[in-house]
Amino acid sequence: MSFVQDVTPELASSRYGTATTSEAAAAAGTMTAKTSGSGARKSSRARSISKAMRRVDAATRAEVAAARLDSFESDVAIVPGQDGDGGVDSDDEEFVFNENARDGEATMVKGKKKGTRTTRGAAEHKRAAAARTFNALLEQSFIDRAPKGTPTYLTAAAGPSKASAPRKFCSVCGFAAPYGCARCGMRFCSKKCSAVHAETRCLKMVG
Amino acid sequence: MGPHRARPPHRVALPPARADVTVVVDLGAGTLKLAFAEDGDGTTPIAVPNASARARGGASVSGSALAAVTDVNGLALRRAHDRGYCVNWELQREVLREALEGDLGVDARKCDLVITEAPFALPATREGLDAMVFEDLGFRRMLVATPAQLAKRYADRAEAEDGRDAGDLCVLARAGVVLDVGFSFTHATAICGGVEIARGIRRLNLGGKTLTNYLKELVSFRQWNMMDESVVIEDAKEKACYVADDVMAELEKCKVKRGGAVRREYVLPDGIHILRGYIKDIDEGKKDKNKNGEDEGENDEDDEDEDEDDDEDFGAKGPKRGKKKQPKPPMAKALKPAEPDHQVLTLVNERFMVPETLFHPSDIGARQCGVTELVTQAVENDDLCDAQRALCYLDVFVTGGCSLFPNFMERFERDLRPLISESYVIRVRRAKDPILAACLGGVDLARDRKFFEENAITKEEYLANKASIREAHQSLEFHPSVRTGRLRAYAREPTKFDANRIKAECMKLTPTNEREIERASE
Ligand SMILES: [Zn+2]
Numbered sequence: 001m002s003f004v005q006d007v008t009p010e011l012a013s014s015r016y017g018t019a020t021t022s023e024a025a026a027a028a029g030t031m032t033a034k035t036s037g038s039g040a041r042k043s044s045r046a047r048s049i050s051k052a053m054r055r056v057d058a059a060t061r062a063e064v065a066a067a068r069l070d071s072f073e074s075d076v077a078i079v080p081g082q083d084g085d086g087g088v089d090s091d092d093e094e095f096v097f098n099e100n101a102r103d104g105e106a107t108m109v110k111g112k113k114k115g116t117r118t119t120r121g122a123a124e125h126k127r128a129a130a131a132r133t134f135n136a137l138l139e140q141s142f143i144d145r146a147p148k149g150t151p152t153y154l155t156a157a158a159g160p161s162k163a164s165a166p167r168k169f170c171s172v173c174g175f176a177a178p179y180g181c182a183r184c185g186m187r188f189c190s191k192k193c194s195a196v197h198a199e200t201r202c203l204k205m206v207g
Numbered sequence: 208m209g210p211h212r213a214r215p216p217h218r219v220a221l222p223p224a225r226a227d228v229t230v231v232v233d234l235g236a237g238t239l240k241l242a243f244a245e246d247g248d249g250t251t252p253i254a255v256p257n258a259s260a261r262a263r264g265g266a267s268v269s270g271s272a273l274a275a276v277t278d279v280n281g282l283a284l285r286r287a288h289d290r291g292y293c294v295n296w297e298l299q300r301e302v303l304r305e306a307l308e309g310d311l312g313v314d315a316r317k318c319d320l321v322i323t324e325a326p327f328a329l330p331a332t333r334e335g336l337d338a339m340v341f342e343d344l345g346f347r348r349m350l351v352a353t354p355a356q357l358a359k360r361y362a363d364r365a366e367a368e369d370g371r372d373a374g375d376l377c378v379l380a381r382a383g384v385v386l387d388v389g390f391s392f393t394h395a396t397a398i399c400g401g402v403e404i405a406r407g408i409r410r411l412n413l414g415g416k417t418l419t420n421y422l423k424e425l426v427s428f429r430q431w432n433m434m435d436e437s438v439v440i441e442d443a444k445e446k447a448c449y450v451a452d453d454v455m456a457e458l459e460k461c462k463v464k465r466g467g468a469v470r471r472e473y474v475l476p477d478g479i480h481i482l483r484g485y486i487k488d489i490d491e492g493k494k495d496k497n498k499n500g501e502d503e504g505e506n507d508e509d510d511e512d513e514d515e516d517d518d519e520d521f522g523a524k525g526p527k528r529g530k531k532k533q534p535k536p537p538m539a540k541a542l543k544p545a546e547p548d549h550q551v552l553t554l555v556n557e558r559f560m561v562p563e564t565l566f567h568p569s570d571i572g573a574r575q576c577g578v579t580e581l582v583t584q585a586v587e588n589d590d591l592c593d594a595q596r597a598l599c600y601l602d603v604f605v606t607g608g609c610s611l612f613p614n615f616m617e618r619f620e621r622d623l624r625p626l627i628s629e630s631y632v633i634r635v636r637r638a639k640d641p642i643l644a645a646c647l648g649g650v651d652l653a654r655d656r657k658f659f660e661e662n663a664i665t666k667e668e669y670l671a672n673k674a675s676i677r678e679a680h681q682s683l684e685f686h687p688s689v690r691t692g693r694l695r696a697y698a699r700e701p702t703k704f705d706a707n708r709i710k711a712e713c714m715k716l717t718p719t720n721e722r723e724i725e726r727a728s729e
C-alpha cells in the first residue's frame with residue numbers, strides 16, 4: 001500500500017499527471033465513457049449508468065461491472081469517430097459527481113451532457129458511420145437464431161469456473177479484501193481504502 | 208560543383224517485387240506476422256503491429272514504420288480489430304498492403320496466400336476477408352486456417368525441440384489441444400484426426416490487451432493517469448509482469464516496506480532521452496545493467512569517448528564526470544539527485560495480479576473460467592470419446608504472446624493436473640516462439656504444394672462462386688460443402704488408432720514411468 005505514497009508530489013508536475021486525486025480517477029472514469037461510445041451501445045450504456053446511480057440493485061451492479069469489463073475488452077480507447085452510427089441521443093442526461101461533497105460519499109448532481117458530441121463535424125460523423133464494432137456485427141449476424149446445437153461464436157464462450165469460487169481482492173490496493181461496499185459491491189480491505197473507494201470510485205468510476 | 212552533381216540519387220531503387228511466392232500471414236488483432244513459404248523452416252517471420260497511428264508530423268504510419276516511431280507517449284493506435292475480429296476492412300487492407308509492399312516487397316497479384324482467421328468468425332467477417340484478399344489485394348490463391356490449426360501443424364514438426372518425434376502417438380494421430388493465449392482472447396482447441404472439434408473450441412474473452420487495459424486502470428487509479436498510454440503500459444506489462452506461484456503468498460511478500468523484493472520501477476519514456484521505458488536496476492549500488500536499462504549517464508560517457516574534441520560544447524549536457532572508462536564508484540551515483548528528470552511507474556502487486564486474471568478471470572469480475580479449466584472444457588465435450596480425450600491430453604500445446612510471462616507454464620501445468628481425472632496422462636509443452644508458431648505452421652503447410660493447392664481456393668473460383676460462398680458463410684456450417692478456402696484438416700490423413708492401442712500406449716506413460724518420459728524428452 002505504501003507505494004502509493006512513495007510517488008513524490010514533485011514528480012507529479014511534468015508529463016504524466018498524478019492519479020492520486022479524484023481528478024485523475026475521473027480521468028480513469030471517462031475512459032469508459034470514451035471507449036463505450038461505440039455505435040448503438042452508447043446511448044443504452046449511458047442510460048444504464050444513470051439508472052445505476054438511482055437504484056443500486058444486484059442487476060445494475062452487474063451492469064456496471066459488465067461495463068468495466070467491456071472497457072477492458074476494448075481494443076483501443078481511441079478510434080476517432082467510432083461512435084455515431086447508432087445515433088447519439090443528445091438529450092441523455094449525465095450525472096456529474098459533486099467533488100466538494102463533504103461526507104466522503106460523493107453525491108450526484110444532475111446535469112446536461114456537455115456539447116462535445118453534438119458539435120462534431122458532419123465529416124467525422126460520416127467517417128464514423130463506416131467504422132463498426134464487433135457487437136454491432138454480432139447483432140446483425142443473427143447467429144443467436146442459428147438452429148439449436150449449431151456451434152457458433154456464442155456457444156464457444158467458456159462458462160464460469162466450476163473449480164474455484166471468486167476470490168476477493170481490494171479494488172483500491174489489491175490486497176485480500178474482507179469487506180464489500182454496501183452500495184456497489186466492490187471490495188476494499190481497510191478504512192483507508194474504503195474512504196478512497198467512496199471518494200473516487202464508487203459506481204461512477206467503474207461504470 | 209562537379210562532384211556534387213555526380214552524387215548518386217538519394218532514392219535507392221527498390222529491389223524488384225518478389226513474385227510467384229506464397230505469403231503466409233498470421234492476421235493477429237495485435238500483431239501481423241508475415242513470412243514467405245519458400246524461405247522454408249529456417250525463416251524468421253516479420254512481426255509488425257497490426258495498427259496504424261498518426262505520427263507527430265501528422266502522417267499516418269503503420270507496419271515497421273510504426274514500430275520505429277520514436278516518441279511513443281500518447282501514441283494513439285487505430286486497430287482494425289474489435290474483440291479479436293476485423294471490423295474495419297478498409298483500415299486492415301491499408302495496414303496489410305503497407306506490410307506486404309513495404310516490408311515484404313511483394314506484388315500480391317502474383318502471389319498465393321495462407322492467412323489466419325479466428326474460429327467462429329461471423330459471416331460478414333468471412334466475406335470481408337474474401338473481398339480484401341481477392342478483390343482489393345488481388346491474390347491468386349488463398350487458404351484460410353485458424354491459428355490453432357497452424358500452431359498444431361507447427362507443433363507436430365517441432366519434434367526435435369522437445370523430444371517428440373514423428374513416431375509420437377499424438378503426431379501420428381494428429382491429435383492434441385492447442386491453447387492460444389493471444390491479444391484479444393484465449394482459445395483452447397481440441398483437435399483429433401487433424402480436424403478441429405467444433406464443440407472442442409472454447410473461448411475466454413481475455414488476452415494480452417485485456418491485461419494491458421487492466422494495468423492501465425490500476426496505475427491510473429494508484430499513480431499516474433495513463434489512460435491514453437496503451438503503448439507505454441503494454442511495454443511496462445511485458446517487462447515487469449510475471450505469474451505468481453501462489454497469489455496469496457506473493458501478496459504477503461508485498462506487505463513489507465515499499466513492496467520489498469517484488470517492487471520494480473519502470474522508467475517512463477519522455478520522448479527525448481528515453482524513447483522506450485525500462486525497468487530500473489534493483490540495486491543501485493551494483494552495476495548489473497538491465498539490458499534495456501542503459502541509463503543516460505552511460506550514453507554521455509560514450510559521447511565523451513567519441514567526441515573528445517567537442518567536449519566543451521557538450522559540457523552543458525549534465526554533471527561532468529571524469530573521462531576514465533572505469534565504472535563510477537557507487538557513492539557518486541548515490542550523491543547525485545536520483546535521476547531527477549525521470550518519471551517512474553512503481554509496480555508492486557500489479558506485477559502478478561494482472562497476469563493472475565488469466566487464471567482467475569473472476570478477479571476482475573469476468574464470469575468465465577481461467578485458462579486451465581478452459582482446456583478441460585475444450586477436451587471434455589460430448590463429441591470426443593474417452594480414448595480421444597486421452598490423446599488430446601497427451602499433447603497440450605501452448606502458444607500466444609501471454610504464455611511468455613515468466614512462470615506462466617509452470618503455474619499452468621501445476622494448476623491443470625488437479626482438474627483432470629488421474630486416468631489421463633498429461634503432457635504440456637510451449638511453442639519455442641509462441642508469437643510466431645502459427646505463422647511458421649503456415650510456412651510448413653504451404654511448402655506441401657499439393658496439399659496447399661488441394662485446399663486453397665483460386666481467385667477465379669472465388670469470383671465464379673461468390674454467391675454460393677456467401678451462402679456457405681451465412682449457413683454457419685462448421686465444414687460447409689462449398690469450397691471456401693477454409694482449411695478442414697491441418698494435415699493429410701492421420702494414422703487411426705483404436706481405443707485399445709491408445710490405452711496401451713498411455714499405460715506406458717503412467718505416472719510411475721513419468722521420470723522415464725522426462726528423461727526421454729531431454
Ligand atoms: Zn485496500
Ligand SMILES: [Zn+2]
Nearest residue numbers: 181183184202
Ligand atoms: Zn461502492
